[in-house]
Amino acid sequence: MQVKFTEKSRLPALSETVNSVIMLFNKGNVDIKKLEAILVKDPGLSSQVLKIANSPFFGFSGKISSIKEACMIVGLSSIYNLVTAIGVMDQFQSSTGKLNFKKFWQHAFAKGVATQIIAETCNIDEPSAFITGLLRDVGKIMLDTYFPDTHEEISRFQEEHNCAYEKSHLKILDKSDVQISAHILSYWRLPQVVITAIEQQGDMEKIAESDLACALHLADFMVKGLGIGNNGGNYIVNFSVPALNAMGLDYLKIEEILGSVDETVSENQFI
Amino acid sequence: MKELKKVMISDLCVGDRIVKPIMSNNMCIINEDTVLSEKMISGLSKYNVEEILIERKIKLAKQEVEKMKRDLFLQLKEQFKYYEGDVKRDLLIKVFLRHLLIKIMS
Numbered sequence: 001m002q003v004k005f006t007e008k009s010r011l012p013a014l015s016e017t018v019n020s021v022i023m024l025f026n027k028g029n030v031d032i033k034k035l036e037a038i039l040v041k042d043p044g045l046s047s048q049v050l051k052i053a054n055s056p057f058f059g060f061s062g063k064i065s066s067i068k069e070a071c072m073i074v075g076l077s078s079i080y081n082l083v084t085a086i087g088v089m090d091q092f093q094s095s096t097g098k099l100n101f102k103k104f105w106q107h108a109f110a111k112g113v114a115t116q117i118i119a120e121t122c123n124i125d126e127p128s129a130f131i132t133g134l135l136r137d138v139g140k141i142m143l144d145t146y147f148p149d150t151h152e153e154i155s156r157f158q159e160e161h162n163c164a165y166e167k168s169h170l171k172i173l174d175k176s177d178v179q180i181s182a183h184i185l186s187y188w189r190l191p192q193v194v195i196t197a198i199e200q201q202g203d204m205e206k207i208a209e210s211d212l213a214c215a216l217h218l219a220d221f222m223v224k225g226l227g228i229g230n231n232g233g234n235y236i237v238n239f240s241v242p243a244l245n246a247m248g249l250d251y252l253k254i255e256e257i258l259g260s261v262d263e264t265v266s267e268n269q270f271i
Numbered sequence: 272m273k274e275l276k277k278v279m280i281s282d283l284c285v286g287d288r289i290v291k292p293i294m295s296n297n298m299c300i301i302n303e304d305t306v307l308s309e310k311m312i313s314g315l316s317k318y319n320v321e322e323i324l325i326e327r328k329i330k331l332a333k334q335e336v337e338k339m340k341r342d343l344f345l346q347l348k349e350q351f352k353y354y355e356g357d358v359k360r361d362l363l364i365k366v367f368l369r370h371l372l373i374k375i376m377s
Contacts, residue, residue: 164353224350225367239356239363251366258370 011187012146017042018087022189025080032071035079039067049082057268077127084131084190085112088138097144097151099232104141106265107229108134113268114219114261115212121257122247124211132194132212133219136201137231139180144232158233165233166202177233178202207243214243222258228265336372343371 014022020038024030039046046067053070054062058078064070071079089105115133119126126132143151150172158168169177182199197212201220207213217240223229224236244250249257347364354360 167353221363225347225363226371227346227350234350235353236351236363237353237355239354239358241358251362254366255370258367262370262374 010146011184012091012142014087014091014188015042015045017045018083019188021080021083021087025076026189026191030076032068032076035071035076036067039083045083045086048086049079052082052086053078055268057264081127081131085134088135088188092138092141092145097148098155099141099144099151100230101141103230104137104232105229107223107231107234108137109268110223110226110228110261110265111136111216111219113264114222114257115215117257117260117264118215118218118247118249119212121253122211122215122249124215126193126212126215128191128194129212129215131190132197132216135185135190135194136178136181136198136216136220138184139177139182140232142184143180155232164235164237166237176202201243204238204240207240208246211246214240214246217243218247218249218254218257219261222254222261226258226262228262339375340368340372343368343375347371 013019017038021035024034024038039049049067050064050070052058053064053074054060058074060073064073067079092104093101112130112132112134115136116130118124119129140151143154154165154168154172157163157172158165161168166177169175169180173180175183178198178201182195185195185198193212197210197216200206200210200213201216207217221236221239224234227234244254344364347367348360351360351364354363356363
Protein backbone atom coordinates (compact mmCIF):
# COMPACT_ATOMS: atom_id res chain seq x y z
CA MET A 1 0.00 0.00 0.00
CA GLN A 2 1.40 3.34 -1.03
CA VAL A 3 0.20 6.20 1.13
CA LYS A 4 2.01 9.41 0.44
CA PHE A 5 2.06 11.15 3.77
CA THR A 6 4.74 13.42 2.44
CA GLU A 7 2.28 15.04 0.05
CA LYS A 8 1.41 18.18 1.96
CA SER A 9 -1.86 18.62 0.08
CA ARG A 10 -3.17 15.45 1.73
CA LEU A 11 -2.30 16.50 5.27
CA PRO A 12 -4.77 18.52 7.34
CA ALA A 13 -3.76 22.12 7.96
CA LEU A 14 -4.27 23.95 11.24
CA SER A 15 -6.24 27.19 11.24
CA GLU A 16 -4.44 30.43 10.42
CA THR A 17 -4.71 31.61 14.03
CA VAL A 18 -3.26 28.42 15.48
CA ASN A 19 -0.49 28.48 12.88
CA SER A 20 0.34 32.08 13.73
CA VAL A 21 0.52 31.26 17.45
CA ILE A 22 2.85 28.30 16.78
CA MET A 23 5.07 30.46 14.58
CA LEU A 24 5.18 33.19 17.23
CA PHE A 25 6.34 30.72 19.88
CA ASN A 26 8.83 29.10 17.52
CA LYS A 27 10.56 32.48 17.15
CA GLY A 28 11.01 32.67 20.96
CA ASN A 29 10.66 35.67 23.34
CA VAL A 30 6.91 35.82 22.96
CA ASP A 31 5.36 39.26 23.28
CA ILE A 32 2.01 39.08 25.08
CA LYS A 33 0.64 41.97 23.00
CA LYS A 34 1.43 40.13 19.77
CA LEU A 35 -0.13 36.93 21.10
CA GLU A 36 -3.23 38.80 22.21
CA ALA A 37 -3.50 40.51 18.83
CA ILE A 38 -3.48 37.13 17.07
CA LEU A 39 -5.98 35.48 19.39
CA VAL A 40 -8.58 38.25 19.55
CA LYS A 41 -9.03 37.94 15.79
CA ASP A 42 -10.48 34.49 16.42
CA PRO A 43 -13.35 34.91 18.92
CA GLY A 44 -14.25 31.21 18.84
CA LEU A 45 -10.75 30.11 19.77
CA SER A 46 -10.34 32.92 22.32
CA SER A 47 -13.54 31.97 24.13
CA GLN A 48 -12.49 28.32 24.23
CA VAL A 49 -9.11 29.32 25.68
CA LEU A 50 -10.82 31.48 28.33
CA LYS A 51 -13.30 28.73 29.18
CA ILE A 52 -10.56 26.21 29.86
CA ALA A 53 -8.29 28.75 31.57
CA ASN A 54 -11.17 29.37 34.00
CA SER A 55 -11.77 25.65 34.62
CA PRO A 56 -10.70 23.81 37.79
CA PHE A 57 -7.82 22.34 35.75
CA PHE A 58 -5.93 25.60 36.23
CA GLY A 59 -7.48 26.53 39.56
CA PHE A 60 -8.58 30.06 38.63
CA SER A 61 -12.30 29.43 38.26
CA GLY A 62 -14.07 32.45 36.82
CA LYS A 63 -11.27 34.90 37.54
CA ILE A 64 -9.86 35.30 34.05
CA SER A 65 -11.79 37.59 31.72
CA SER A 66 -9.37 38.40 28.90
CA ILE A 67 -6.64 36.79 26.84
CA LYS A 68 -4.12 39.20 28.34
CA GLU A 69 -5.08 38.12 31.85
CA ALA A 70 -4.97 34.48 30.80
CA CYS A 71 -1.42 34.94 29.47
CA MET A 72 -0.31 36.58 32.70
CA ILE A 73 -2.14 34.27 35.11
CA VAL A 74 -1.92 30.78 33.61
CA GLY A 75 1.31 31.51 31.76
CA LEU A 76 2.39 31.64 28.15
CA SER A 77 3.30 27.99 27.84
CA SER A 78 -0.15 26.97 29.08
CA ILE A 79 -1.76 29.28 26.53
CA TYR A 80 0.41 27.72 23.83
CA ASN A 81 -0.67 24.25 24.96
CA LEU A 82 -4.32 25.27 24.97
CA VAL A 83 -4.27 26.90 21.56
CA THR A 84 -2.44 23.95 20.01
CA ALA A 85 -4.71 21.41 21.68
CA ILE A 86 -7.89 23.21 20.62
CA GLY A 87 -6.51 23.77 17.12
CA VAL A 88 -5.65 20.11 16.62
CA MET A 89 -8.84 18.79 18.21
CA ASP A 90 -10.93 21.06 15.98
CA GLN A 91 -9.40 19.33 12.96
CA PHE A 92 -10.65 15.94 14.10
CA GLN A 93 -14.19 16.15 15.38
CA SER A 94 -16.32 14.18 12.98
CA SER A 95 -15.85 10.52 12.50
CA THR A 96 -15.42 9.12 9.02
CA GLY A 97 -13.53 6.01 9.97
CA LYS A 98 -13.57 3.44 12.74
CA LEU A 99 -12.45 5.49 15.73
CA ASN A 100 -14.85 6.82 18.33
CA PHE A 101 -13.68 10.43 18.47
CA LYS A 102 -15.00 11.19 21.92
CA LYS A 103 -13.24 8.19 23.39
CA PHE A 104 -10.13 8.96 21.40
CA TRP A 105 -9.87 12.49 22.83
CA GLN A 106 -10.69 11.29 26.35
CA HIS A 107 -7.76 8.90 26.03
CA ALA A 108 -5.51 11.60 24.56
CA PHE A 109 -6.42 14.10 27.28
CA ALA A 110 -5.66 11.53 29.97
CA LYS A 111 -2.31 10.86 28.34
CA GLY A 112 -1.54 14.59 28.35
CA VAL A 113 -2.47 14.81 32.02
CA ALA A 114 -0.41 11.72 32.88
CA THR A 115 2.67 12.97 31.00
CA GLN A 116 2.44 16.30 32.79
CA ILE A 117 1.98 14.70 36.22
CA ILE A 118 4.94 12.35 35.66
CA ALA A 119 7.08 15.25 34.46
CA GLU A 120 6.18 17.30 37.54
CA THR A 121 6.72 14.34 39.90
CA CYS A 122 10.15 13.70 38.39
CA ASN A 123 11.15 17.38 38.27
CA ILE A 124 11.34 17.51 34.50
CA ASP A 125 11.06 21.16 33.60
CA GLU A 126 9.24 20.72 30.32
CA PRO A 127 6.28 22.99 29.49
CA SER A 128 5.40 20.82 26.47
CA ALA A 129 4.73 17.70 28.56
CA PHE A 130 0.94 17.98 28.33
CA ILE A 131 0.84 18.62 24.61
CA THR A 132 3.30 15.75 24.00
CA GLY A 133 0.95 13.30 25.71
CA LEU A 134 -2.16 14.76 24.12
CA LEU A 135 -0.77 14.53 20.58
CA ARG A 136 1.08 11.24 20.88
CA ASP A 137 -1.61 9.40 18.91
CA VAL A 138 -2.55 12.14 16.48
CA GLY A 139 -1.24 9.98 13.61
CA LYS A 140 -3.98 7.44 14.31
CA ILE A 141 -6.81 9.93 14.15
CA MET A 142 -5.28 11.56 11.08
CA LEU A 143 -5.19 8.19 9.34
CA ASP A 144 -8.73 7.41 10.44
CA THR A 145 -10.03 10.75 9.15
CA TYR A 146 -8.02 11.36 6.00
CA PHE A 147 -6.96 7.86 5.00
CA PRO A 148 -9.85 5.67 6.25
CA ASP A 149 -9.17 2.88 3.75
CA THR A 150 -5.61 2.53 4.99
CA HIS A 151 -6.75 2.58 8.58
CA GLU A 152 -9.35 -0.04 7.76
CA GLU A 153 -6.64 -2.19 6.21
CA ILE A 154 -4.52 -1.89 9.37
CA SER A 155 -7.49 -2.94 11.51
CA ARG A 156 -8.26 -5.85 9.21
CA PHE A 157 -4.68 -7.09 9.32
CA GLN A 158 -4.73 -6.79 13.10
CA GLU A 159 -7.89 -8.86 13.36
CA GLU A 160 -6.78 -11.47 10.85
CA HIS A 161 -3.35 -11.94 12.40
CA ASN A 162 -4.40 -11.40 16.01
CA CYS A 163 -1.59 -8.94 16.63
CA ALA A 164 -1.11 -5.56 18.26
CA TYR A 165 -2.13 -2.39 16.40
CA GLU A 166 1.49 -1.23 16.32
CA LYS A 167 2.66 -4.39 14.56
CA SER A 168 -0.14 -4.23 12.03
CA HIS A 169 0.61 -0.55 11.39
CA LEU A 170 4.26 -1.28 10.74
CA LYS A 171 3.41 -4.14 8.44
CA ILE A 172 0.95 -2.18 6.28
CA LEU A 173 2.69 1.21 6.18
CA ASP A 174 6.28 0.34 6.99
CA LYS A 175 6.06 3.13 9.56
CA SER A 176 4.99 3.01 13.17
CA ASP A 177 2.00 4.97 14.42
CA VAL A 178 4.27 7.29 16.43
CA GLN A 179 6.35 7.98 13.32
CA ILE A 180 3.19 9.13 11.56
CA SER A 181 2.32 11.31 14.57
CA ALA A 182 5.82 12.80 14.54
CA HIS A 183 5.52 13.44 10.80
CA ILE A 184 2.32 15.42 11.06
CA LEU A 185 3.51 17.35 14.12
CA SER A 186 6.62 18.26 12.21
CA TYR A 187 4.44 19.45 9.31
CA TRP A 188 2.55 21.64 11.79
CA ARG A 189 5.91 22.93 13.08
CA LEU A 190 5.40 21.92 16.67
CA PRO A 191 8.47 22.11 18.93
CA GLN A 192 11.20 19.61 18.12
CA VAL A 193 11.29 18.43 21.74
CA VAL A 194 7.71 17.16 21.36
CA ILE A 195 8.42 15.42 18.06
CA THR A 196 11.61 13.78 19.34
CA ALA A 197 9.92 12.55 22.52
CA ILE A 198 7.08 10.97 20.53
CA GLU A 199 9.52 9.29 18.14
CA GLN A 200 11.81 8.04 20.89
CA GLN A 201 9.12 6.71 23.18
CA GLY A 202 8.38 4.13 20.50
CA ASP A 203 12.02 3.05 20.35
CA MET A 204 12.93 0.86 23.30
CA GLU A 205 16.65 1.31 22.66
CA LYS A 206 16.62 5.09 22.52
CA ILE A 207 13.87 5.84 24.99
CA ALA A 208 16.11 6.52 28.00
CA GLU A 209 17.90 9.27 26.05
CA SER A 210 14.99 11.65 26.55
CA ASP A 211 13.27 12.37 29.87
CA LEU A 212 10.14 13.47 28.07
CA ALA A 213 10.08 10.24 26.03
CA CYS A 214 10.33 8.24 29.28
CA ALA A 215 7.49 10.23 30.85
CA LEU A 216 5.40 9.72 27.73
CA HIS A 217 6.08 5.98 27.67
CA LEU A 218 4.98 5.61 31.29
CA ALA A 219 1.94 7.82 30.66
CA ASP A 220 0.94 5.65 27.71
CA PHE A 221 1.28 2.56 29.89
CA MET A 222 -0.77 4.06 32.73
CA VAL A 223 -3.65 5.44 30.67
CA LYS A 224 -4.04 2.19 28.75
CA GLY A 225 -4.00 0.19 31.99
CA LEU A 226 -6.56 2.50 33.55
CA GLY A 227 -8.75 2.00 30.50
CA ILE A 228 -9.53 5.70 30.02
CA GLY A 229 -11.13 6.34 26.63
CA ASN A 230 -9.89 4.43 23.62
CA ASN A 231 -7.27 5.27 21.01
CA GLY A 232 -8.14 2.33 18.82
CA GLY A 233 -5.37 0.12 20.15
CA ASN A 234 -5.57 0.00 23.91
CA TYR A 235 -3.20 -2.93 24.31
CA ILE A 236 -0.06 -2.64 26.41
CA VAL A 237 2.66 -4.03 24.20
CA ASN A 238 5.79 -3.03 26.05
CA PHE A 239 7.08 -1.64 29.29
CA SER A 240 10.49 -0.07 29.54
CA VAL A 241 12.39 -0.61 32.78
CA PRO A 242 15.10 1.85 31.63
CA ALA A 243 12.36 4.48 31.31
CA LEU A 244 11.16 3.72 34.83
CA ASN A 245 14.71 3.88 36.18
CA ALA A 246 15.51 7.05 34.27
CA MET A 247 12.55 8.71 35.95
CA GLY A 248 13.68 7.45 39.36
CA LEU A 249 10.30 5.81 39.86
CA ASP A 250 9.30 2.46 41.32
CA TYR A 251 6.07 0.50 41.08
CA LEU A 252 4.69 1.99 44.30
CA LYS A 253 5.25 5.49 43.01
CA ILE A 254 3.51 4.51 39.78
CA GLU A 255 0.47 3.51 41.83
CA GLU A 256 0.48 6.92 43.48
CA ILE A 257 0.66 8.64 40.10
CA LEU A 258 -2.20 6.46 38.82
CA GLY A 259 -4.36 7.93 41.58
CA SER A 260 -3.46 11.51 40.62
CA VAL A 261 -4.09 10.86 36.93
CA ASP A 262 -7.47 9.26 37.59
CA GLU A 263 -8.51 12.08 39.90
CA THR A 264 -7.39 14.89 37.58
CA VAL A 265 -9.06 13.32 34.55
CA SER A 266 -12.37 12.72 36.31
CA GLU A 267 -12.42 16.28 37.68
CA ASN A 268 -11.79 17.82 34.26
CA GLN A 269 -14.17 16.47 31.66
CA PHE A 270 -13.41 18.84 28.78
CA ILE A 271 -14.05 16.34 26.05
CA MET B 272 -38.59 -25.50 58.11
CA LYS B 273 -35.09 -24.21 58.58
CA GLU B 274 -34.33 -22.51 61.92
CA LEU B 275 -34.02 -18.98 60.70
CA LYS B 276 -32.51 -17.56 63.87
CA LYS B 277 -29.35 -19.51 63.22
CA VAL B 278 -28.86 -18.24 59.71
CA MET B 279 -26.04 -15.78 59.24
CA ILE B 280 -25.98 -13.34 56.37
CA SER B 281 -22.45 -14.43 55.61
CA ASP B 282 -23.84 -17.88 54.80
CA LEU B 283 -26.30 -16.52 52.32
CA CYS B 284 -26.06 -15.93 48.63
CA VAL B 285 -26.35 -12.39 47.33
CA GLY B 286 -29.80 -11.31 46.18
CA ASP B 287 -33.43 -11.21 47.05
CA ARG B 288 -34.06 -14.84 46.21
CA ILE B 289 -32.68 -16.08 49.50
CA VAL B 290 -32.76 -12.93 51.62
CA LYS B 291 -36.51 -12.50 51.10
CA PRO B 292 -37.92 -15.63 52.77
CA ILE B 293 -35.60 -15.26 55.71
CA MET B 294 -36.33 -11.60 56.30
CA SER B 295 -40.06 -12.12 55.97
CA ASN B 296 -39.90 -13.48 59.51
CA ASN B 297 -37.53 -10.74 60.68
CA MET B 298 -35.41 -13.35 62.31
CA CYS B 299 -32.16 -13.03 60.51
CA ILE B 300 -29.05 -12.63 62.64
CA ILE B 301 -26.19 -10.49 61.43
CA ASN B 302 -22.96 -11.02 63.26
CA GLU B 303 -20.32 -8.37 63.89
CA ASP B 304 -17.95 -9.54 61.20
CA THR B 305 -20.48 -9.77 58.43
CA VAL B 306 -19.85 -7.68 55.37
CA LEU B 307 -22.89 -6.81 53.30
CA SER B 308 -23.21 -6.29 49.59
CA GLU B 309 -25.21 -3.35 48.32
CA LYS B 310 -27.73 -5.75 46.86
CA MET B 311 -28.18 -7.45 50.23
CA ILE B 312 -28.63 -4.11 51.93
CA SER B 313 -31.22 -3.09 49.38
CA GLY B 314 -33.02 -6.40 49.99
CA LEU B 315 -32.87 -6.05 53.76
CA SER B 316 -34.08 -2.46 53.81
CA LYS B 317 -37.40 -3.50 52.28
CA TYR B 318 -38.18 -5.30 55.53
CA ASN B 319 -37.61 -2.43 57.97
CA VAL B 320 -34.35 -3.60 59.33
CA GLU B 321 -32.49 -0.35 58.75
CA GLU B 322 -31.66 -0.14 62.43
CA ILE B 323 -29.57 -3.26 62.08
CA LEU B 324 -27.78 -1.86 59.08
CA ILE B 325 -27.00 1.49 60.64
CA GLU B 326 -24.79 -0.26 63.16
CA ARG B 327 -22.88 -2.08 60.49
CA LYS B 328 -20.08 -0.66 58.44
CA ILE B 329 -21.20 -1.06 54.86
CA LYS B 330 -18.70 -2.99 52.86
CA LEU B 331 -18.90 -5.18 49.86
CA ALA B 332 -19.20 -8.86 50.52
CA LYS B 333 -15.94 -10.74 50.28
CA GLN B 334 -17.26 -12.95 47.54
CA GLU B 335 -18.20 -9.91 45.47
CA VAL B 336 -14.75 -8.44 45.93
CA GLU B 337 -13.23 -11.70 44.76
CA LYS B 338 -15.48 -11.72 41.73
CA MET B 339 -14.56 -8.13 40.91
CA LYS B 340 -10.91 -8.97 41.30
CA ARG B 341 -11.26 -11.87 38.90
CA ASP B 342 -13.14 -9.75 36.35
CA LEU B 343 -10.59 -6.95 36.57
CA PHE B 344 -7.74 -9.41 36.24
CA LEU B 345 -9.30 -10.87 33.09
CA GLN B 346 -9.90 -7.39 31.70
CA LEU B 347 -6.27 -6.42 32.35
CA LYS B 348 -5.02 -9.72 30.98
CA GLU B 349 -6.86 -8.91 27.76
CA GLN B 350 -5.14 -5.51 27.63
CA PHE B 351 -1.79 -7.27 28.00
CA LYS B 352 -2.47 -10.02 25.47
CA TYR B 353 0.15 -8.73 23.02
CA TYR B 354 2.66 -7.82 25.71
CA GLU B 355 6.28 -8.47 24.70
CA GLY B 356 8.28 -6.68 27.43
CA ASP B 357 10.83 -8.14 29.81
CA VAL B 358 9.00 -7.35 33.03
CA LYS B 359 6.59 -10.09 34.05
CA ARG B 360 3.13 -9.31 32.83
CA ASP B 361 1.48 -10.32 36.12
CA LEU B 362 3.63 -7.86 38.06
CA LEU B 363 2.44 -5.02 35.85
CA ILE B 364 -1.16 -6.20 36.09
CA LYS B 365 -0.89 -6.06 39.89
CA VAL B 366 0.07 -2.39 39.69
CA PHE B 367 -3.30 -1.62 38.12
CA LEU B 368 -5.34 -4.24 39.91
CA ARG B 369 -4.95 -2.76 43.37
CA HIS B 370 -5.59 0.79 42.18
CA LEU B 371 -8.69 -0.17 40.18
CA LEU B 372 -10.11 -2.27 43.03
CA ILE B 373 -9.69 0.52 45.56
CA LYS B 374 -11.30 2.93 43.08
CA ILE B 375 -14.34 0.71 42.62
CA MET B 376 -14.80 0.06 46.34
CA SER B 377 -14.32 3.63 47.54
